[in-house]
Amino acid sequence: MAGAAHAAPASSSLNPAPHQNDLQSVRKEIDSVKKDIAEKEAVKKQAQNAIAASEAALAATRQALAALGRQQGQSAERLAELSAALEANQTQVKGVQARVARMLAESYKRGQHDAMRLMLNASDPNQAGRDLTYYRHIAAAQQRLIADLSARQAELARMADELKRQLGQLGLMADAKAREKRQLELSKASREETVSALSGQIENQHSRLARLKEDERQLSALIARINREIEARRVAAAKKAAEEKKARELARRQADEKRRQEVAAAQKAGKAPPPDTRRPAAAEPVDTVADASASGRAFRSLQGRMKLPVAGTLAGRFGGARGEGTTWKGVYIQSAPGQPVRAVADGRVVYADALRGYGNAIILDHGGNYLTIYTGLSAIVRGVGQEIRAGDALGATGTLDSGETGLYFEIRHMGRPVNPMSWAR
Incomplete structure (x- = not known):
C-alpha cells in the first residue's frame, strides 16, 4: 500500500470515501503491526531473561566443576601419597621379613635353632641363658614390628580404598555437572537463536510500521486536501446561491413596489389596476x-x-x-x-x-x-x-x-x- 497516497486527486472527482477506506485499512494494519511487535518484544524479553538465568546457572556449574576438579586433584594427590606410603611400608615389611629370615637361617646354620643344644654347647651356662633370652627378644621385637607394619599396611589400604571411592563419586558428580553444563549451553544457544530471530523480525516489523505510518500521513494529508477543496467549493456554491437569492429577492421587492405604485396610481386616477405582469417566484x-x-x-x-x-x-x-x-x-x-x-x-x-x-x-x-x-x-x-x-x-x-x-x-x-x-x- 506504500505510495498509494502520492497521487493528487483529479479536480473533477472529489470523493474522500475511497481514501478514507484506505486510511482505515492502513490504521488497522498499523494496530496489527504494533500488537505483533509488542507480542514479539514480550517473547524476546522472556528469552533474554532465560538467557540471563542460563548464564547464571552456567557460572554456578563452572564454579562447581572447578571445585570438583580441585577436590579430585587433592584426592588424587592424597591417593598418590598413600600409594607411596603403602609401597614404602611394603618395602619395610619385606626388609624386616628378610632380616628375620636371614637371622633364622644363620642361627640354623650355626646349630642355634635348638635351644637345648645351645645350652649344652655353651661353656658358660649363664652366657647361654643370656644369649637365648636375647634371641627371644629379637624374635619377638621383629614379630611385633611385622605386626605393626601389617596393621599400618591394612590402614593405608583402607584409606586408599576410601579415597578411590571418593574419587569415583567425584567423577560421577563431575560427569553430571558436565552434562548439566552441556545442556545449559545448548539451551542458551537455542534461546540466543530465538532472540536473534525475534530481533530480526521486530526490526522488519518496525520498518514496516514506519512505512505504514508514512502511508497514514500521506493519506491523511490527501483526505484533508480533498476536504479543503470540497469545503472551498461548498462555500463558493453557497456564496453564489446566496447572491442569486439576494438578487431574486431584490428583483421581487422591486417588482412588488412597482406593482404597488401602479395599483396606487390607478386608484388615484379612478381607473382599474393594470394586469399583474409579475412572474410568480419559483x-x-x-x-x-x-x-x-x-x-x-x-x-x-x-x-x-x-x-x-x-x-x-x-x-x-x-x-x-x-x-x-x-x-x-x-x-x-x-x-x-x-x-x-x-x-x-x-x-x-x-x-x-x-x-x-x-x-x-x-x-x-x-x-x-x-x-x-x-x-x-x-x-x-x-x-x-x-x-x-x-x-x-x-x-x-x-x-x-x-x-x-x-x-x-x-x-x-x-x-x-x-x-x-x-x-x-
Whole structure:
C-alpha cells in the first residue's frame, strides 16, 4: 500500500470515501503491526531473561566443576601419597621379613635353632641363658614390628580404598555437572537463536510500521486536501446561491413596489389596476433542517445562519400574496404530512393549541423579544412552559385551515413579523 497516497486527486472527482477506506485499512494494519511487535518484544524479553538465568546457572556449574576438579586433584594427590606410603611400608615389611629370615637361617646354620643344644654347647651356662633370652627378644621385637607394619599396611589400604571411592563419586558428580553444563549451553544457544530471530523480525516489523505510518500521513494529508477543496467549493456554491437569492429577492421587492405604485396610481386616477405582469417566484427547495448546532446561542446571533424547521419546498414567501387575497407574514414550506417539525433555536413553549386560521400551532419565546410560530401541525408533542432546545421535535406537518399542506413559519420581534428568509441561510 506504500505510495498509494502520492497521487493528487483529479479536480473533477472529489470523493474522500475511497481514501478514507484506505486510511482505515492502513490504521488497522498499523494496530496489527504494533500488537505483533509488542507480542514479539514480550517473547524476546522472556528469552533474554532465560538467557540471563542460563548464564547464571552456567557460572554456578563452572564454579562447581572447578571445585570438583580441585577436590579430585587433592584426592588424587592424597591417593598418590598413600600409594607411596603403602609401597614404602611394603618395602619395610619385606626388609624386616628378610632380616628375620636371614637371622633364622644363620642361627640354623650355626646349630642355634635348638635351644637345648645351645645350652649344652655353651661353656658358660649363664652366657647361654643370656644369649637365648636375647634371641627371644629379637624374635619377638621383629614379630611385633611385622605386626605393626601389617596393621599400618591394612590402614593405608583402607584409606586408599576410601579415597578411590571418593574419587569415583567425584567423577560421577563431575560427569553430571558436565552434562548439566552441556545442556545449559545448548539451551542458551537455542534461546540466543530465538532472540536473534525475534530481533530480526521486530526490526522488519518496525520498518514496516514506519512505512505504514508514512502511508497514514500521506493519506491523511490527501483526505484533508480533498476536504479543503470540497469545503472551498461548498462555500463558493453557497456564496453564489446566496447572491442569486439576494438578487431574486431584490428583483421581487422591486417588482412588488412597482406593482404597488401602479395599483396606487390607478386608484388615484379612478381607473382599474393594470394586469399583474409579475412572474410568480419559483419554488425553492428547503433541504437544511434545524438541528442542535444552534443550541446554546442567543437568538439574535442566528441571523443569516438559521436553519428552517422542516424540509420541503418554499411555496409561500414573506409578503407574497396568498390565494384568499392576504399576504404571507412568514414563510409557507410545502411538504408531505407527517414530517418532523423542529425548533430553530432554544426557547420556551408559550402557546400549544389550535390557532384560528392556521390549525394546530406552537409558539416559542426565545428571549430578547423574539418569538417563532409554527402552524399547520398535525400533532403537538410539547406543552406550555416546557423548555426546548434547538433541533427538538415540536410535532409533525399537517394541513393549514386554508387547505395548504405543510408548515407555516413566522418570526416576530417586538410583536412585528420579520422576514424569515433574511434569517435563514
